[in-house]
Amino acid sequence: MKLAFTFLNLFSIVISLAQTHVITLGKGEDCSGFNICNLHTHTIDYKTLPNETPLFITTTKDNKLQFSFPKNKMKETVFLKYFATGLFILDGDYKLPEDVAKLFKIATIKSGKYKVVATADSYEVVF
Amino acid sequence: MKWCSKTIILGLICFVFQWSSAQNTAIPMLYEFVIECPLRKCDIIGNTLDSTIYVAPPKSKFTLIELKQDICIIRFTLLNASKKINQSNLPVEDYSTYTYFYITKAQLDFKARPITRSNLDLVVGNVITPVKLRFAPFDFTKDITLGSTFGVKYSFAKKQNAAVDGLLGIGVSSLTIDSTSSQGKTQQPVDLLAFSTSLGIVIEFGNAQVGAFLGFDFISNKNQNEYNWIYRNKPWISFGLGYSIFSFNIKK
Numbered sequence: 001m002k003l004a005f006t007f008l009n010l011f012s013i014v015i016s017l018a019q020t021h022v023i024t025l026g027k028g029e030d031c032s033g034f035n036i037c038n039l040h041t042h043t044i045d046y047k048t049l050p051n052e053t054p055l056f057i058t059t060t061k062d063n064k065l066q067f068s069f070p071k072n073k074m075k076e077t078v079f080l081k082y083f084a085t086g087l088f089i090l091d092g093d094y095k096l097p098e099d100v101a102k103l104f105k106i107a108t109i110k111s112g113k114y115k116v117v118a119t120a121d122s123y124e125v126v127f
Numbered sequence: 128m129k130w131c132s133k134t135i136i137l138g139l140i141c142f143v144f145q146w147s148s149a150q151n152t153a154i155p156m157l158y159e160f161v162i163e164c165p166l167r168k169c170d171i172i173g174n175t176l177d178s179t180i181y182v183a184p185p186k187s188k189f190t191l192i193e194l195k196q197d198i199c200i201i202r203f204t205l206l207n208a209s210k211k212i213n214q215s216n217l218p219v220e221d222y223s224t225y226t227y228f229y230i231t232k233a234q235l236d237f238k239a240r241p242i243t244r245s246n247l248d249l250v251v252g253n254v255i256t257p258v259k260l261r262f263a264p265f266d267f268t269k270d271i272t273l274g275s276t277f278g279v280k281y282s283f284a285k286k287q288n289a290a291v292d293g294l295l296g297i298g299v300s301s302l303t304i305d306s307t308s309s310q311g312k313t314q315q316p317v318d319l320l321a322f323s324t325s326l327g328i329v330i331e332f333g334n335a336q337v338g339a340f341l342g343f344d345f346i347s348n349k350n351q352n353e354y355n356w357i358y359r360n361k362p363w364i365s366f367g368l369g370y371s372i373f374s375f376n377i378k379k
Contacts, residue, residue, distance in 0.1 A: 071224045072224060076179075076181055077181065079226075080181055080182060080184065080203075084184055084188075084203050084205075085184055085186045085187050086187075086188065116205055117205070120224075
């Protein structure tokens with residue numbers, strides 16, 4: 001019983017540290033620029049938008065926010081526009097949603113150009 | 128003698144052209160788009176997968192997978208090293224996740240440029256120095272030197288189309304010796320062949336080039352005894368300014 005409880009506890013910690021979210025890239029009402037339009041928790045029946053792609057949000061060892069975008073879920077148009085140059089561009093500060101900010105204790109992502117690192121199965125950006 | 132000189136010069140030109148064309152067959156693997164470029168999705172052998180036209184943004188880097196007649200099969204490559212590119216710095220990726228696209232050969236030529244793997248490259252090519260300045264006494268002549276040049280090219284990281292080349296050249300020159308340059312030993316101008324060596328520096332910015340060469344011409348002892356050429360063992364200087372005046376082939 002104790003073992004099962006410990007396992008559940010560990011599982012919940014892992015889940016909370018790497019949650020699946022969906023990000024809509026872009027800016028403004030039409031989500032056409034270089035920023036984050038929307039960031040919300042992944043749900044099964046979410047509506048797929050052109051600039052939308054799933055991601056895992058974690059933090060690095062030095063407590064920096066890290067977005068991991070699975071390659072196999074990313075549309076070519078999203079990759080070409082936002083990742084192909086090797087730089088993820090935020091043209092303005094982005095205020096994280098309350099649940100994400102609370103979970104990772106980071107309120108805002110500063111504007112700038114962030115390096116995109118390719119791993120075997122994802123593209124990673126550390127802010 | 129004149130027939131022999133012409134044969135040697137013609138042979139040298141043929142050798143240089145043959146060497147240059149042989150070096151051109153090496154295709155650099157990594158490229159970067161300099162301007163947005165339309166492309167289509169395909170499989171690894173170039174079969175179109177859908178009719179959507181995608182657009183690659185400027186500065187996106189890609190690997191050329193295959194050149195098939197008029198189409199180039201590419202895949203995008205994210206480089207973990209921003210300045211110097213080494214094979215060991217390329218990310219380890221699962222090849223089954225690769226997405227391939229194709230562009231035309233014309234798009235590769237005009238919308239993309241090869242990415243150099245380091246700031247230093249070896250260059251070989253041919254340089255023609257049409258005018259030479261000679262000193263003590265000052266003179267300028269049209270003694271044309273044809274020859275092979277090799278050296279090192281340093282490309283500036285921030286301005287990738289700017290570079291400095293340090294070059295060493297050897298070749299054959301056609302000299303005209305007259306009564307002044309032979310101290311009266313010949314009254315009629317005489318054409319002679321000379322062996323030439325030179326050191327040069329070329330500054331490149333895009334296709335514009337500025338170059339300066341310092342060299343020596345050596346004529347045979349027999350000709351020296353006969354004509355007493357006054358510029359023996361004296362350096363000449365040659366300058367060049369223009370659009371692609373020196374042609375090089377880059378050997379990585």
